[in-house]
Amino acid sequence: MKRLFIPFNHKGVILLQTLLLFFIFIMLASSVITIRTLELTNQSWKLKALFRMDLEIEALIYYHQHHPKHHDAIYSKNHWITYWYDENTLTINFDGEYHYNLVFDVDDHGNLLNRSIQDD
């Protein structure tokens, strides 16, 4: 009957054991590094998304409270936020770390509809 396992006193057992330990250690370390990197990237993306939302909330609240005129601009969170009107369209331009236009259709009651994003 064949042996299923190498006996402990067999030659090469310590080497095999060391290699196995080394392999497990490297696999664990690399998986930890990979997962931590992914987690950090995820956190960074979340922060960026929240920052952009904060920026847009501030721009929209300013629009509703102060009714800025065409080409009026405010400076917030290291961004210039400029309001552009074109017939029934409101374009809010963000200029800073992020460059993009937030575009809305404006109805007769001044409500903002159909949000869309345009790259600057």
Next chain:
Amino acid sequence: MVNNKKGTILAEMLVGFLVYTFVVVMMVQLISSLLMLIKQPAISEFDIAIKQVSWQISTSNRLYLQDTEYCYDYHDNQRCLTIKNNRLYLTPGTQIVLNRYDSIKLFTVDNQLIIKASKKGLHYEAIIYTFQP
């Protein structure tokens, strides 16, 4: 090292013990690092969900109380914040904003609509909207 010298086995055992201790300590560190990921992240789903609601409200910047619910206009629709079965919904429809919380409470303090929630012993609080004075 000469194998039949006295103290050889002791020295080898000590070295082996040291190496194993180092490996075990490192593995514990790595495993605890992995377990840290399961813990509450810095930015929770609560923050993101509430920020999305705040963003939607800012589109019209008008939040009002209708019956017992806080409602706002978003694009062509009216949306209301409804708490039922410890979930925060956006109605009409059943868009779940916060799900499976132990408790959710909406209240106003100093012209601010505040939401408080708790889940698995963790407490969350955020300002949804600031009313115009």
